[in-house]
Amino acid sequence: MNHWLIAPILIPLLGGVLQAFMGYAPISLRRTLALGTTVLLLVSTIVLLVMADDGSYRLYAFGNWEPPFGIVLVLDRLAALMLVMTAVLALFAHLFSIGGADEGNRQFHGLFLFQLMGLNIAFMTGDLFNLFVAFEVLLIASYGLLMHGGGTARTVPGLHYVVLNLVGSAVFLISVGMIYSVTGTLNMADLAVRVLLLSGEELELVKAGGMMLLVVFALKAALLPLCFWLPKAYARATAPVAALFAVMTKVGIYAILRVYLLIFGDDAGALANLGMDWLFPLALITLTMGVVGSLGAQSLKTLVAWQVIISVGTLLAPIALGSEEGISAALFYLLSTTWTVAGLFLVAELVASQRGSALDKIVTAPRMRNRTLISVLFLIGAVAAAGLPPLSGFFGKLLILNSVTSGPEMAWLWSVLIIGSFFTIIAYSRAGSIVFWRTVDGHIEEPKPLGGNLRAATGALIGLSLVIVAFAGPINEYTDATAAQLQNRAAYLEILQTPMVGEEN
Incomplete structure (x- = not known):
């Protein structure tokens, strides 16, 4: 067993525990520790990415209990990709937060790190019950982060977010119980073997449990009709929290990829492609709904929140079709849209800090300071999000098509995606022209200064759309290999024969 596999969980756990005991320490010390922890996390995930690139599966069994009896972590290309994507996002969101967004809550950094721990457990676990545990860890931390800053504007959408996710957790637990009652296991590899042996009532019970799981993952991913909680919740969150939350919907998408390709994939017999015939049309409708919402957005943060829903539909449509090429294209687009959306949340906060009482509302206001810098960042982010050439969003959508x-x-996919992209361009053009060019006479008194860390974090996340284009070839090769590995169900099942420490090969 390779102990590097526990680093993405152990590092934020230890950092979060230290933050919990340092609540009354000087904020500069807490910030330094938090940023250092995030940097260490990024380094560890890059190491795992290099390890995973050889195409093999690596297993870490806690307590040396062999699967399917113990808690296991599994590293493959998909898990490594999600870990690196999250760590990069977390680093720049954390860097942005130390510009003042972390003030007012002594446990902000601790909650931030605990959420990263929950995300990393979700990406690496090889067990359905521990996936449930990971969801609870990251959700509990997200409740505190969503309410960070206080005020009734965050309380109501925060309450909706909490209630819906509590319902989702209850359904998750019930579905897991149904599956365990029949199969006697929740290890994903073991489940993939045992579902082939089911028949009669047992088969129907597992099918029902699998469909309930799909509903839970659809809620996490914000698939229509389970997406209406997201725009207000994300738009009201503080900027670094909203940026980090850009990866939250991707956890649901990851869970669909992992569970429904492995356990309910093409080789699952009577349970093959469970729920996928529903997923494709719902994905297209979700994309359409996101576009409609973006056209009616009244603020930049709300516009970007609807962009999250657009990306969910765009990602799930090719995944639902199940082809290796479609999954690879979705993974390429996932990397682009996650970083771009996070960067746009930070751009919206920069706009709000420079426009006085107008904040980030899509209304005319006096000309803001730093307009050139912020408008260029918005333009790059909007081009990438809408899918225009030559930025990464265009290549992602082109691969999907x-x-x-x-x-x-x-x-259906070509029509909805192309027409949706056209109207998304209109939504961003409308917002950009009103906010940056249709100014009125007057001036804004004492706009907040743009610190170097705010500029660096926002510019880095937006600039990643250019980096993805520069390295599009290697990234696409990696996503192709990842999709091929996901389709090779038999290779994953070999982890059941992985020898434990002290055993003979």
């Missing part, structure tokens, strides 16, 4: 074979699905 090219991944679909001729047929009704191709017609």
